[in-house]
Structure formats: structure tokens, C-alpha cells
Amino acid sequence: MFTAFLIISVLPVRGQQEDSLMIRKIADEILLHGEAWNNLRVLTKEIGHRLAGSPQMAKAEAWGRKALEQAGADKVWLQPCMVPHWVRGGKDEAWMIHNKQKQPLAVLALGNTVGTGTQGITAPVLLVHSFDELEQRKDEVKGKIVFYNYRFNDQFIRTFQAYSDAVRYRAQGPSRAARYGAVAVLVRSMSHATDNIPHTGSTSYVDSLPKIPAAALGLRDADRLADLLQQQANVQVQLKTYGKMLPDTIGHNVIGEIKGSVFPEEIITVGGHLDSWDVGEGAHDDGAGCVQAIEVLRVLKAVGYRPRRTIRVVLFANEENGLRGGRKYAEEASAKKEKHVFALESDAGGFTPRGFGFTMSPQQLEKVSNWAPLLRPYGVYELNAGGGGADIGPLNRTLGTPVAGLQPDSQRYFDIHHAPSDVLEAVNKRELELGAINMAALIYLVDKYGL
Numbered sequence: 001m002f003t004a005f006l007i008i009s010v011l012p013v014r015g016q017q018e019d020s021l022m023i024r025k026i027a028d029e030i031l032l033h034g035e036a037w038n039n040l041r042v043l044t045k046e047i048g049h050r051l052a053g054s055p056q057m058a059k060a061e062a063w064g065r066k067a068l069e070q071a072g073a074d075k076v077w078l079q080p081c082m083v084p085h086w087v088r089g090g091k092d093e094a095w096m097i098h099n100k101q102k103q104p105l106a107v108l109a110l111g112n113t114v115g116t117g118t119q120g121i122t123a124p125v126l127l128v129h130s131f132d133e134l135e136q137r138k139d140e141v142k143g144k145i146v147f148y149n150y151r152f153n154d155q156f157i158r159t160f161q162a163y164s165d166a167v168r169y170r171a172q173g174p175s176r177a178a179r180y181g182a183v184a185v186l187v188r189s190m191s192h193a194t195d196n197i198p199h200t201g202s203t204s205y206v207d208s209l210p211k212i213p214a215a216a217l218g219l220r221d222a223d224r225l226a227d228l229l230q231q232q233a234n235v236q237v238q239l240k241t242y243g244k245m246l247p248d249t250i251g252h253n254v255i256g257e258i259k260g261s262v263f264p265e266e267i268i269t270v271g272g273h274l275d276s277w278d279v280g281e282g283a284h285d286d287g288a289g290c291v292q293a294i295e296v297l298r299v300l301k302a303v304g305y306r307p308r309r310t311i312r313v314v315l316f317a318n319e320e321n322g323l324r325g326g327r328k329y330a331e332e333a334s335a336k337k338e339k340h341v342f343a344l345e346s347d348a349g350g351f352t353p354r355g356f357g358f359t360m361s362p363q364q365l366e367k368v369s370n371w372a373p374l375l376r377p378y379g380v381y382e383l384n385a386g387g388g389g390a391d392i393g394p395l396n397r398t399l400g401t402p403v404a405g406l407q408p409d410s411q412r413y414f415d416i417h418h419a420p421s422d423v424l425e426a427v428n429k430r431e432l433e434l435g436a437i438n439m440a441a442l443i444y445l446v447d448k449y450g451l
Helices: 002-033 036-047 055-071 131-136 159-166 173-178 219-231 283-302 324-335 362-369 372-378 393-399 429-449
Strands: 075-087 093-098 101-105 107-109 121-128 145-148 184-188 214-217 236-240 244-258 263-273 309-316 339-345 353-359 382-385 403-408
Touching: 002 283, 002 372, 002 429, 036 055, 036 283, 036 429, 055 075, 055 244, 055 283, 055 309, 075 324, 093 219, 121 184, 121 219, 131 173, 145 173, 145 219, 145 236, 173 184, 184 219, 184 236, 214 219, 244 283, 244 324, 263 283, 263 324, 263 429, 283 309, 283 429, 309 324, 309 429, 324 393, 339 393, 339 429, 353 362, 353 429, 362 382, 362 429, 372 429, 393 403, 403 429
Parallel strands: 121 145, 145 184, 184 214, 263 309, 263 339, 339 403, 353 382
Antiparallel strands: 075 244, 093 101, 093 236, 107 214, 121 236, 244 309, 353 403
């Protein structure tokens, strides 16, 4: 009985020691010989922004295929899917007009929106702070530009909560204003930065309502316009945008995998989205997630680890303005009756990792929570219920796949999210690598022990 107790108690300790040594090996390989930063440099500086349908999208797909091959994937392929093709069409401009004075405003047209045409739209501005206020003042809307000045809630410590709270004004605002006869919409940028750089992002029109132009305002100009409107009633804005939708075109998920040695039919997916908005370089959103996912595959090969299950890296197409890549991946997985046992996404920037969020059963989360001491030396100290990512969400909804998302420190993310300032220089090499270390460690543990 005493001997049995020793066997039972010692085995977990030995397992933890083995896992700790393997994760240290993974960390050393990434910190000393990692390719994530160099891959991100090529993606951002040689290809740049890569909106779905753009020439850069095709270049990024070719880059992703080559990077996965060089990382040591057993197999790499392109999974085609139809993607939307929106183009900005020109330089977005706006001016605030009051007492015969015309002052420029920093604006970016929202993705998927129609343009104003070369003449632009000049109209009085109606300032509202919420959808409730819009409803209360609906009789004042006709013929005006509605300005949604809804601020990020600074009381949310987790800034993604502030984004989730505010983003409805970007997504739904144009159609809700169009219902009452608005001719255009301005939206306070989805950010709590201190600069005046506007942030774009997608909107969704309601087909039964008129499609009107919409643009995001830089935060300083949003404050300036709001202050003037609260003092004076006769303020106009002239807005010029040129966006238009072209016919859908073919894009691709870029996929590479290492075949499992014991349970090859069980698939673990790890990925990020390859597309970005057409401003900036998409360095944090989501070049960082793509190169971290590629690094997971590379490091497992480099340290000589033979996965028990198939490890599949997916660089998803069209997350930003359609989510076509994530949906296509789940649809094909369902049609082929593939067994997807876990999926991990990095789409919250390449900042210092703080934790992972999981959408899975309580029993599975309890098992994962036991791995916390193995991740803590590398900066991850939170393993929370609730998390995943937009591109792996369809896997969870379609197949019931347990999913998780890397949760880096979020305090700086919305300073640059969907903005021209999302460039390589905003990414710290060490932080990027620490994210890749923790992702690789989690994939290793899920592969070894299952869920």
C-alpha cells in the first residue's frame, strides 16, 4: 500500500519535470533562434497592408506558404474561399465649417462603406452620444450627418470590454442613422489613445435601408467637433470618401501541418488572420498572430518533438471585413467529418502575454488549469473561462471544438488597432517571442495529454 502510494504520487511530479524541461527547451529555441520577428518584418515591410481582394493579399498568401514550408511543415496547401473586395478608392477628407471658417478633420472611411463621390457631402451635423439619444431625436436626423460621439469606457481594465461596448456604433451606426434619413455618419474612433489618428474598421449595412457614407474621426478632432456642436447649432461638415465594393474574388486560407504520430486523425489548430486593413502594416492585427502560429510549428520541429496529434497552422483569410476564411475552414472540416480536438488563436496583438481564455467544458478547463505552474515562468498567470477568436469561433459553433485565445496585455492595443500606426515599429521583439513560447507550450501540453 505504501509502495503504491509512492508510484501514484511520484509519477505526476516526474511528468511535470519532463514538461518543464521541454517548455524550457522550447523557450530557449525561440529566444535564441526564433524566426517570428524576421517573418513579421518581411510580412509588414515587404508586403505591407493586405486587405481581402487586394494585390497584397495574394502576395501575403505566397509569403505564408513559403514561411510554413521553411518552418518544416509536412504539408502546406491553400484552401480557396470567396472573399469580399472593398477598395478605399482615394484619400478620405473632411472639414468642419462654422462662421465661414473651414478646418480639416482627421478621418478614415469605414470598411465596406459607399463613398460620397468627388463632390462630397456637406450637411449640418447632429451630435448624439448613444442609440437611445438617436431614437429620441429621430425627427431631427433627416438631411444631416449623424455624429456618434460614444467614448471608450475608461473604467474597463480589460480594454477589449471597452471595444466590445463601443464597436456597435461603428458596425450598426450607419444603417440606424439612415433609417431616419441621415446622409452620412461620423463615428468617434474605437480607441482611447491620446493622438488624433483615426481608426477604421468594418460596418454592416442593412439591405433594406439606404447605404450612406461613414467615416471614423480622430479622437482630438472628435472632441473638437463635439465641443463646437455643444456651443453652436449651425455647424456643418464636408465629407469626401471614395469607397466601393467590387465583385467577390478568390482568397485563400494558408494551411500547414505536422502529421500526428499516434492520433493523426485528431487535429489541433493554431492560427491568426493574414488579412489586415488597408492602412498601416497590420503588424499587431494580425501579423503578430500569424508569425506566432508559424513559430509554434517551427519550434516543435526544431526541438525534435514528435506530436501525437496532427498540429495544423492556419493563416485565415478575410477576418477583418467578412470572416469568410474562418467559416470556410469550419465548413470544410464539417463536410470532411474531421475531428478537431482543440483550436488556439492569437488575434489580440503581439504584446506581453498575460493569459489564455478558454471556451470549453468545466472539466476540460479544470484539466488545463493544472498546467498553470508550467506557464507562469513565461508570463502567463491567468487561465480563464471565456475566450477564443473570431476565426476559430465557427469551429466551436459547428463542431463543438474547445477553443482558446492568447490574451496579451491589452492596454496599448487599441492605440493602434485598425490605424495607420499599426506598424512593425510598434511591436516589441521580446514580447512577440514570449507570446509564441506560451502558445507552443500550450499546444505541446494539449497534444501530449489531450483534453
